[in-house]
Every structure is written in C-alpha cells, then in structure tokens.
Amino acid sequence: MIRILHTADVHLDSPLKSLAMRDAELRDQVRTASRAAFVRLVDYAIAEGVAALLIAGDLFDGNERSARTAAFLTLQLERLRERDIRVFYIKGNHDAENPLTGELDLPGNVHVFDGRGGKVQLAENVWIHGVSFASRHAPDSLLAKFHAPVGGAINIAMLHTSLAGAEGHDLYAPCAVSDLAVAGFDYWALGHVHRRQVHSQSPWIVMPGMPQGRDIGEAGPKSATLLTIGDTVDIAEVPTSVVEFLDVRIDVTDAKSDDALRDLMRRRLRALARDLVSDSAVVRLHVSGRTARRWQILRDQDVWAETASEYARETGRLWLDKIVFALSDGAEPGQTATDELAAIMATIRGEIGFSESCRTELEELLKELPPQRRAELLPDASASAELAQRLAANGADRILAQMKGAAS
Ligand SMILES: [Mn+2]
Secondary structure (H helix, E strand, O other), rough: EEEEEEEEOEEEEOOOOHOOOOOOHHHHHOHHHHHHHHHHHHHHHHOOOEEEEEEOOOOOOOOOHHHHHHHHHHHHHHHHHHHOOOOEEEEOOOOOHHHHHOOOOOOEEEEOOOOOOOEEEOOOOOEEEEEEOOOOOOOOOHHOOOOOOOOOEOOOOEEEEEOOOOOOOOOOOOOHHHHHHOOOOOOOEOOOOOOOOEEOOOEEEEEEEEEEOHHHHOOOOOEEEEEEOOOEEEEEEEEEEEEEEEEEEEEEEOOOHHHHHHHHHHHHHHHHHHHHOOOEEEEEEEEEEEEEOHHHHOHHHHHHHHHHHOOOOHOOEEEEEEEEEEOOOOOOOOOHHHHHHHHEEEEEHHHHHHHHHHHHEEEEEEOOOOHHHHHHOOOOOHHHHHHHHHHHHHHHHHHHHHHHHHHH
C-alpha cells in the first residue's frame, strides 16, 4: 500500500482578513495560519508515512520576495526529506512568476515539473505526471502537454486549472471534467479552486481546496486529500485548517426579551465552539427574524456586537468578525411621525440627485483604499450605486432605531 497526500493553494504567508484582527490576541494566533496549516500537513505526512506530498500549484501568494518564507518552506521540505518523503510540485498562476520559485534551490526530495510537462516514477507501479504554468496566464488548455499514461501502472496527473471556470472569473488552463475523465489517468490531482470538490470517482478527479482559508469568502474547515493506493485508489479527507471562518445565522423570532436573545446567542456560540473542526474560528453572526423588538435591537446594535464578541471570546476558540442585522418587525406601516419619516427617507433614497451625490461621496472615500481592496468592493460599474444605496438604507435604519427604540 502506498499513500500520497494531495494539497494545493497553500498561498504561504498570505494574510488572513477579518475585522476581528483588531483583536491583538487573535492577530498573534492567526498571523501565520497558512504556515501552521502547512506544518500540520507535513506532520501528518510524517506520522502516516506517506510516500509523497503533491502540491498542485499556488504554494506562494504574491510576487514579493521573502527570505523568511523561503527559509520556512525549505525547513519543512527538509523534514520530509529526512523521512524519505518525496514532494511533487507544479506552479500555478500565483507562483509561476514568483521570484522565490525561480531562485530557490529546493531540497533534493522535491521535483518541480516545468511548463513542458513530464512524468516521474514514484514506485514500481506508480507514476506522477505534471505540467506547470509557464507564466501567470494560461488561457489555453495544458492537457496536450501531458505524457501518455504508463501502461499497467497507476498514473497520477497534477494540474492547476479553473476547469470550465465560473462567469466573471478569468480562465486558467481551462478544460472540461469530461476531457480529464477520458485521458487515461487514475487520479487527477487538481488545484486552483479554493473549495474542495470531488468531481469524479472513476477516475478520481479531485480539487482538494486550500488547506487554510483566509477570509469569510473561504469559509468552513479546510483540508487535504489522502490517497491510498492498493489494487484500487481510495481517498480520505484530512483536516488541516488552524483557524476557520464561519457564517452563522441566528433567528431571533422567538426571543421575546434581551435575556432570551442573550441566552440564544451564548448557547449557539458554545455549540459552535464544541463542534469546531479547526482549532479556532472567526464568526460572522447574521441576526435575522421577525420581531416587534426590531428597532430596540437595532438601537442597541453596538451593545449586541460587544456582547456577542464577549460570548465568543468566552469559549476560548471563537472570535466575532462582525454582527449583521436583517430583522423585520412584521408591522404594517403606521401613521406615526417615525413611519412618515421612514417613508420620506425611502423616497429620497430613490431620487437620482441624492443617489448621485451619495455615490460621489462614497467614491471620494474609497479613493483612500488600496486599488485591490477597492476592486474587491466595486467589482463592476453598478456596484458603487448599489453600495451607496445599501449604506443609505443602513443609515436610515440607524436613525429610525434611535427614535423608535427609544419609544418602546
Ligand atoms: Mn490559482
């Protein structure tokens, strides 16, 4: 029996992003989470006595040259070398042009496939094939660069690919799952998409997902994939993430008092902490439901944020990223002064002049942000108008909450 560990998209030393990073204690713990997850992978490889570690691209994140990242990586790869564990590595879009991958003289147990593709024998009946990105962009399929599978052996193919891709995202070495399925390989060790997905079981076509998520967009526990090769190939998921991000919904419809709401929040967070796969988690709490207490809760939202933050911290494993309110009060619009004010503010929000000035002000503010962050916030032309509307609606709710909350 031969075992192999498959990972991709480690994005070594890429920073984690969350509002919770304002918390110094958490910041220290997760600053190097991508490293800690990689160490966990290496520990696991050694403990399980695997024959090889496959890294299917995007081992590095940006284009910065970092001596510390290089030293860290070399040390971990040497730990594998001491145990005779081989490492196979293909470059993806993030590391194709990284100065580290070009200059690093990696330990002798590491085989880096180049852009022309190749194959290496791992054991008597096991071959590893791979093709690297030659540059950051790979608009065409790389399938034609693979050597033919070796007859009578188990053939594993490493490829960094966006597969058929998703709308609005660039294509990287595009190819269809159906093309991979008929290519004659037993296991496709893919990389690029950060979410784990087993596309096919015969042959295996596996996107392992990243070993450590970096923000709420990469939520949930992360893992690597363990292959066991006997007469057939079997796979298992191996947890790797040190910190995970969680989107959590709490429905407060039945919480009739502050006490009931606090109790609900605390029990939910404790249950989350108890069942957590990773060591710790950064939680984004969505408070929703239909309650007559809507305005009172919105008025006190800063207190609720502090309270939830304390309950999270109390578990010893959770931190609050932020709390998001989506409450309705279920009431018909009445004839009170605040109802009238709400209606007026809603009308004003719909006026083109207001919309425009709101947007101008917002864009002025966003100029202060780094270009990449701005691009994330405003992916297309309509995004700034939508963001301005959302902020204006939130602002109106805040004002109403001050007035209505005080009256209740
Ligand atoms: Mn990639």
